Amino acid sequence: xxxxRPTIRTAAVAxxxxxxxxxxxGCGIRxxxxxxxxxxxxxxxxCVVHGxxxxxxPGSATTSVQLLCTSLLLPVTRLVSxxxxxxxxxxxxxxxxxxxxxxxxxxxxxxxxxxxxxxxxVSGPAKGDPAGALRLNMPPDDLAPLALAQVVCTFAGTxxxxxxxxxxxxxxxxxxxxSYACTDETRTHPETVQGNGSPLPSADGR
Numbered sequence: 520x521x522x523x524r525p526t527i528r529t530a531a532v533a534x535x536x537x538x539x540x541x542x543x544x545g546c547g548i549r550x551x552x553x554x555x556x557x558x559x560x561x562x563x564x565x566c567v568v569h570g571x572x573x574x575x576x577p578g579s580a581t582t583s584v585q586l587l588c589t590s591l592l593l594p595v596t597r598l599v600s601x602x603x604x605x606x607x608x609x610x611x612x613x614x615x616x617x618x619x620x621x622x623x624x625x626x627x628x629x630x631x632x633x634x635x636x637x638x639x640x641v642s643g644p645a646k647g648d649p650a651g652a653l654r655l656n657m658p659p660d661d662l663a664p665l666a667l668a669q670v671v672c673t674f675a676g677t678x679x680x681x682x683x684x685x686x687x688x689x690x691x692x693x694x695x696x697x698s699y700a701c702t703d704e705t706r707t708h709p710e711t712v713q714g715n716g717s718p719l720p721s722a723d724g725r
Contacts, residue, residue, distance in 0.1 A: 564589050564630025568623075572596055584617045585672040585706075586631040587665060592672050592706040595626060608643035611653050611679040615641050618669055634665040648689065648696055649719050651681040658690035659697065660713055667699070668709030675701035687719060695719060 566588040575581050580601050583594035597617045602609030618635040621627075639662070644652040653674070659667055674686045689696035697716025705712050 566591070566593055566630055568595060568625050568629050568631070570625045574598075582614070582677070583673075584614060585669050586618075586622065586626065586633055587669070587709070588630045588632070590709070592668055592709050593631070595622075595631060605678060606643075607651065607679050607681065608641065608653060610677065611641045611674060614673050614677065614679060615639065615670065618673055633669065634663050635669055636662075636666065639666070639670075644696075645689070645692060649687055651683070652687040652689060652696045652719075653679070654689045654691065654696075656691055658694060659688045659699070659716065661690070662713075664710040664713040668701075668705055668712040671699040671712055672701035672705060688716070 572581070575598065578601060579598050581596055582599050584597050585592045586595045587593075599613050599617060602613060615635070618633055619637050619639065620633075622631045622633065638656070640656045642654045642656075644650070645654055648654070655662075655670075659670075662670070671686050671688070674680045675684050676682060680686045685698045685700045687696045687698050695718050697718050699712060699716045
């Protein structure tokens with residue numbers, strides 16, 4: 520048996536390709552000659568927590584902490600124990616504990632997460648610090664940018680930061696505290712907060 524002539528072989532291959540493309544179209548899949556990048560799967564995160572909110576009880580209060588959802592900082596309502604005496608550092612610790620706590624099932628279902636490490640702690644100002652300064656157990660800019668943004672925007676505007684829109688944070692010792700602002704840019708691009716702190720003079724102005 521003689522081999523097929525080139526024109527007959529080419530026609531046969533073309534017919535096979537046409538049949539395959541027709542079969543795919545019939546199944547609802549459109550045939551294509553080149554790979555198609557369909558993009559990533561759509562996110563199912565709603566960033567909206569459903570369900571009843573906890574009611575404040577004696578010695579506690581509802582407040583907002585900043586969690587991550589679709590790479591944004593968004594507020595989530597939590598019930599926090601209110602320290603007696605209004606100590607800013609004690610309130611900062613209570614808020615930080617909430618940031619370290621895993622999201623509740625409802626928060627998790629809505630797509631929320633936290634980047635704040637469990638080993639992070641906060642204390643009051645060291646000797647010579649500006650009024651209202653808070654000290655972390657690691658330099659703020661050594662934190663992951665998303666974690667630092669969560670801390671800054673959770674503390675900002677609360678008594679932990681003397682109700683200021685900026686937060687004065689320092690590391691364990693030896694470095695000057697810096698002032699970090701929580702802005703719209705911080706909330707929409709949390710990674711920009713790292714390295715943007717403004718160094719502050721010590722309490723004696725040096």
